[in-house]
Amino acid sequence: MNQNAVLRLYTLLWGVVFFFFGLARAAETPDLYFTEVHHCPAEPEPEWVEVYNASGGPLAFEDYRFCNRTKNWSASQGKTRTKRDTLAAYETVIFTRDTLLLREYLGFKDVRLIQYAMGYLNNTAGSLAICKGDTVIDSVAWDKGTVTCPSGFNPQTGRAENTPGYQGRVDLYRGRSADKGEKTQTGNQAPFTFRLSTRVVRVNKTPLRVLIESDLPVTLRLLDSAGREQWKTEVPPHSNTWLNIPLNHLSGIGVAYIALASGSYEKMVGFLLRP
Template identity: 55%
Template sequence: MKKWFIPFLGTDLFVGLTLVLAQCGSPAYACPRFVEFFPDPVEVSDQEGEFVEIRLDDFQDIVRPDSLCVQFESKKPFCFAYPAGSSFVIVRDSLRCADFPDASCGLAPSLSLPNSRESEWKLWAGACRDSVLLMRPKAGKSLRRVKDSDEWEVAEPSFSVQPSGEFNPKIRISEIHHCPLEPEPEWVEIYNASDKALSMQQFRFCNRGKNWDVKRDDTLAPFEVAVLTRDTLMLREFFGFKDVRLFQVSMGFLNNTAGSVSVCWGDSVIDSVAWDKSTVECPSGFSPMSGAAENTPGFLGKSRREKGESEEPFTYRLSSRVVRRRGAPLRVYVESAYPVQLRLLDSSGHEEWKTSVPPHSNTWWLVPVAQGAGLGVAYVSLSTGRFEKVLGILLRP
């Protein structure tokens, strides 16, 4: 079956009155229905493992609805273009779509499934309605509808969400400040160099205490950077901006003159860095990948990429940075092993257009600059996980 990725359409739709279970406007076909929820994975992070599956109807010769909307309790609903095929899976990370080869896939990054209480869910598509009240889930188990009944059972998840035996989390130490001027606390920056979200609870500083004491659902998204320190409140004051993710963890004290720090996953050392007096002059921090002084918290600097440790997840080319309204259209070439979100932003950074570029597409994509942005400056954004490139362009008459 061909795999589809369903873009998020928005939520400005009218929600009807009481939703009746599987109520349809015509008896000629079966309506979409919830069939499985997986709220509490144990071997991977919630962001990576959670999913909701909906059984679809092909509608045959009947006019297909334009959209399918899903709502969790009183939260803002998620609406998608009506999917193709017989199954639709909603995930929180587009990189998970590859795990569902026989289903259409929709992205809802902020859709967090409760794992310690009952929950209520609704969906609607055209005249069809479905609503369910789910029992409290069990860790590592899914909640699945029993055939076509209104009963639900605890079962093994239908889709594999276990990490493989060769799983090798690519956490990299990307910056260290071992001797800042007091009272600034010491800090270590880490980088997820993989295409998988990683649970922060699974890691620790080797020989420096227990696993990082963070919230259960705290994850490091694909290609995301975070800063670890003993005192997040004070460090935030020194940084002076809020865009950096900070985590308070047990890390002991770093030696000012000569020392080392390592990140462990279980009994395995994932990355290790050492320094001495010749590495950098205090109070400067440094990048382990270049050995040079650096102070760019939350930002993966050029020096890391020069060492090849943090290879960018995609490459790209623009046909031109200057586009004329009546001239040749803007084309963007994207090459990646991962799904890439391609967006057009106006001069204020507001989204005007977007599309999802599938993995290994390796082709040119037309960007409707002339229709989607006004004259002057605009931007093209390419992103996968938390890694993003924003490129300025100029639209002329």
């Protein structure tokens, strides 16, 4: 049996184990679970997985590991370990083998990254699981039919997604019912929710991105300090992707605005553009 055949058999066996584990735990809410997996990103972006703490309390990294890896999450941080060797309640963390490169790719800093020797995730068929000691907490498996590379996916919805560090309503159905994103109005009757990557932007240094979660199309506009439209686009339903705002359409520094509308409902939020 050649090496590739052995690897495929190993992946299949892990997938079978995780499948039956998932059936046994279907009615339970795990402390930790996967919210995004990017097993085949476009070069040079490194592979990464996102994990969410739904337990309601801090969890010690030293108690958890990826099941087919020996190092726990705390040990993986090496010399970079700090007093924050825990994952706070309702916090998200991203694991990747190259944090510097992934941070450069993301372009913003409000996402927690941990460098972990994950090896290389199989692009065509693979699986990954979280263990606490020898107990499997959560697992995910994928194949060619899961998503079209280089897209990542959300195991909770089965859809393509690229929202690092952000959990929306769909992601949190196994944990809290509230959004971590900014609500557009009280309650859940608003046609969309949204989140800005930052409210203070530096010219040619800090990108501005917006994440929109909606079942309906949303009109997204960039307004100058006088409220005049400088740029406009239509965001399709279920886009689930951070969108870059082209700030080059603004003529100067100062206050500017992002306006979002769906039907007759509109929301506007300001941000500061600095030199």
